[in-house]
Amino acid sequence: MQHARVAVVGGGPAGLMAAGALAERGCTVTVYDAMPSVGRKFLLAGRGGLNLTHSEPLADFLGRYGDRRDPLAPLVEAFPPQALREWAHRLGVETFVGSSGRVFPNEMKAAPLLRAWLARLRAAGVRFAVRHRWLGWADEATQGGPAEDSPAPDAANAGERQPRPQRLRFATPDGEQHVEADALVLALGGGSWAKLGSDGAWVAPLRAAGVEVADLRPANCGFDVAGPAGTGWSTHFLERFRGQPLKSVAARCTDPAGRVHARAGECLISATGIEGGLVYALSAPLRDTLLAHGEAILELDLAPGRSLERLAAELARPRGSRSFASHLHSQAGIKGVKAGLLRECLTKAELDDPARLAAAIKALPLRLVATRPLDEAISSAGGVRFEALDAHLMLHACPGVFVAGEMLDWEAPTGGYLLTACFATGLAAGTAAAQWLSQRP
Secondary structure, eight states, X not given: OTTOEEEEEOOSHHHHHHHHHHHHTTOEEEEEESSSSSOHHHHHHTTTOOOOEEOSXXXXXXXXXXXXXXXXXXXXXXXOHHHHHHHHHXXXXXXXXXXXXXXXXXXXXXXXXXXXXXXXXXXXXXXXXXXOEEEEESSGGGXXXXXXXXXXXXXXXXXXXXXXXXXXXXXXXXXXXXXXXXXXXXXXXXXXXXXXTOOXXXXXXXXXXXXXXXXXXXXXXXXXXXXXXXXXOOHHHHHHHTTOEEEEEEEEEEOTTSOEEEEEEEEEEOXXXXXXXXXXXXXXXXXXXXXXXXXXEEEEEXXXXXXXXXXXXXXXXXXXXXXXXXXXXXXXXXXXXXXXXXXXXXXXXXXXXXXXXXXXXXXXXEEEEEEOOGGXXXXXXXXXXXXXBOTTSXXXXXXXXXXXXXXXXXXXXXXXXXXXXXXXXXXXXXXXXXXXXXXXX
């Protein structure tokens, strides 16, 4: 295996982790990336403070992966949050736990970590080929599939077939180039932030190779609301409250299976609807409900510290000469964007009825009619299905091809869970590729 050539396509966290694992095991590794430099989305993630991982108990941490907990659990357990912090420490980057339990580098930046990481990879012999956009395989036989006269394999014996070398196609500034490798790790990201390289263009060549890929969908995304005159807020509301945060609120929604999801936090008013951390935390059930029913209802509790009964009693007190806004503020603590949202969503009759107004403050229904576009989302759901992979992240249909990171069909909320799984799956894919190469005759 000393001279085994491995191509890693994608220079984000998953690809770089795979490259490091391969180089440590004696492989000749080249990382290919379509952009002029690697790690661009990683750097963007660190612009406001790089949230590397989370400090909560591992059982709770793994629960953040929802329906994909089972396939991801052994991979994250092999490289858990504490191991990630220790890895950063070995690169000279110290971390700390914030008040919310999130883990950040002391400098709150991604650039120092990336620089140290790349220096270590280069010292280990990893080479980088930027402005190389992967186009797929040069011919069917080199996709890891069977020769034309061979019977179709099944998943049980796919890992035992002897693949031919991977003959890869890349678009470069100097025209199309073909590269041959003994194994391939694909870590091309999901479908969000195409300008940073994650454009989902890899879906077509993988599907052509017989790989089952779930459609890419927005995750950790904003939503458009149904407004008074169609989609979006009224002009008056936007002029006053666009970009303003809704603080100290709670939200709940029901998914297509009838399960209720609830969170507390804050969000903000966008040009067409609502976005921000609280909404991102509920984006998966909201998106799935939209897909199933054409719309989703997000209920906002604008006064989570007060009961419905208390609000109704306080709002029923005589207003006297005070304005509605003054009465709402003094009796319910509602003002500013919260008051504007009530005026936007309720009729005059509802605003004038203390019981109905109190009910709306505790459960204001926002009708969501669309997710924001995939390219605007923080991350994406969908991707290569785990059923298309063996336990070591190798494609059943393509022996010698391993997949890692956001290309896989999983999603998670923000808070360090996304990056942790990218690191863990990258390490797993690189380690498995090296082991697979060492076991070949």
